[in-house]
Amino acid sequence: MSHTLHREGSVESLKNDFVVLTMAAQGHNVEGSGPKFRRYFELARQFHPVNIGENKNTGALPAFDYDTIVNKTDDGCVCLVVFDDEKNLIGFLQALKKEDLGMSVVVSGLMDEVAACCEQVGLKVHTVNMSLGVFGKREKLVGDKEREITTMCGHGMITGEMVLYHVNRIRKGLETAEQASESVCKLCICGAFNPARGAKLFQAMADAPAD
Amino acid sequence: MIVDAEKCVGCGMCRIYCPVSAIQVVNKKAVIDQDLCTECANCQRAKVCPRDALQKVPLTWPRVVRSQMSDVTTVYRGVNGRGTEEMKTNDVTGRFKKGYAGIAVEMGRPQVSSTLRDLEKMTKVFAQHGAEFEDCNPITSYIVDRSTGKIDPSILDERVISGIIEVTVPIDRLQENVEALIAAADQLDTVFSLDVVCVNNEDGTNDAREILDKAGIWYRPNGKNNVGLGHVDK
Numbered sequence A: 001m002s003h004t005l006h007r008e009g010s011v012e013s014l015k016n017d018f019v020v021l022t023m024a025a026q027g028h029n030v031e032g033s034g035p036k037f038r039r040y041f042e043l044a045r046q047f048h049p050v051n052i053g054e055n056k057n058t059g060a061l062p063a064f065d066y067d068t069i070v071n072k073t074d075d076g077c078v079c080l081v082v083f084d085d086e087k088n089l090i091g092f093l094q095a096l097k098k099e100d101l102g103m104s105v106v107v108s109g110l111m112d113e114v115a116a117c118c119e120q121v122g123l124k125v126h127t128v129n130m131s132l133g134v135f136g137k138r139e140k141l142v143g144d145k146e147r148e149i150t151t152m153c154g155h156g157m158i159t160g161e162m163v164l165y166h167v168n169r170i171r172k173g174l175e176t177a178e179q180a181s182e183s184v185c186k187l188c189i190c191g192a193f194n195p196a197r198g199a200k201l202f203q204a205m206a207d208a209p210a211d
Numbered sequence B: 001m002i003v004d005a006e007k008c009v010g011c012g013m014c015r016i017y018c019p020v021s022a023i024q025v026v027n028k029k030a031v032i033d034q035d036l037c038t039e040c041a042n043c044q045r046a047k048v049c050p051r052d053a054l055q056k057v058p059l060t061w062p063r064v065v066r067s068q069m070s071d072v073t074t075v076y077r078g079v080n081g082r083g084t085e086e087m088k089t090n091d092v093t094g095r096f097k098k099g100y101a102g103i104a105v106e107m108g109r110p111q112v113s114s115t116l117r118d119l120e121k122m123t124k125v126f127a128q129h130g131a132e133f134e135d136c137n138p139i140t141s142y143i144v145d146r147s148t149g150k151i152d153p154s155i156l157d158e159r160v161i162s163g164i165i166e167v168t169v170p171i172d173r174l175q176e177n178v179e180a181l182i183a184a185a186d187q188l189d190t191v192f193s194l195d196v197v198c199v200n201n202e203d204g205t206n207d208a209r210e211i212l213d214k215a216g217i218w219y220r221p222n223g224k225n226n227v228g229l230g231h232v233d234k
């Protein structure tokens, strides 16, 4: 499952987009992982994540409040935290290193930038997963601009048509880019969607001349 | 997913929530193309239907494969979602070792969907190039002959939002496999996203990245980075 790997967009727009995931390894450290995950979410709180979620017992922030997600997290959950700022990522990594929860942590983001953040806190990237892009019948894909938003839910639950529907509503003044972003964010039940980046992308699409 | 025609008022609200455009409104009633529908349940989960007309029906083999591979709320071998731990826990499991690379072909992603028949074309490419299929992966469990990559024939017409084939190859066969997969892409009626996994060296360099650079194979600047915090309690 690589649902945070294939986010599309310019380097500039991906600069402030970090998904930090933790999970236990079956047969190794699942038992007793629940309290560690709850601590993980608690540690993240002070670094102002723009989204958090787990898709076993609850969901993500717009649909559930922070405390409910934390309290319902138990053994074997996959926990996601999203930051839109490098400083907060660094702070969180530092806190995780100090706490030494023992759970695996994966940061999705610009690889060289993540490596530099790790270095700052004395961590080393252990393993990388690279995306070589999309092959085959690319004509079946939704438009490039829509994909910058839709690929933030790697499971494909935010559709291109939905993005265009919201862009239209923003243009008509029926909702703001932030409201549009929050609305589509609710469909990404793992909490991988970055609503702050989404709002910027929605605004840019709404400001661009209509086709 | 089916629509209760008695309840449906044809408002069309559900239509844009379907990732594969399986819902159409015909004669003021929503109709779901059952061949296209991947049973992902997104339309129902979105809770946009004012009449609660979208209904899940109990699925039997082989159609149940669709929901197993497409519904985000599926649990597979203790892991929520249809995927696996892959490199996410590699600091604990050591699944990907030095001298090897992981490759994943994410059939149908992003959001195009794929039949298992198309997916089998790629498992066959892997089988021809010495790849080891990942044991703990739902797609591997559908392969009936790992030496050929043949998938259970009873499920070939099933459609999934994405199906992830995961393998390991010796690092010196990485380029050959990637090139073979890219060459096979034009046989498909869908898309796939392609991933390469590799352990970093002590100095922060990465053998797979170097091979891709040397071969002029492009990769995105953003990726997934296991930051080495996992361990089993001492």
Ligand code: SF4
Pocket: B001, B017, B018, B019, B020, B021, B022, B023, B032, B036, B037, B038, B039, B040, B041, B042, B043, B044
């Ligand atoms: S279950 Fe998924 S694929 Fe089927 S109609 Fe609903 S949204 Fe579309």
Ligand code: SF4
Pocket: B003, B007, B008, B009, B010, B011, B012, B013, B014, B015, B025, B029, B030, B048, B049, B050, B051, B052, B053, B054
């Ligand atoms: S949202 Fe409900 S009532 Fe409206 S078209 Fe879809 S199934 Fe019918």
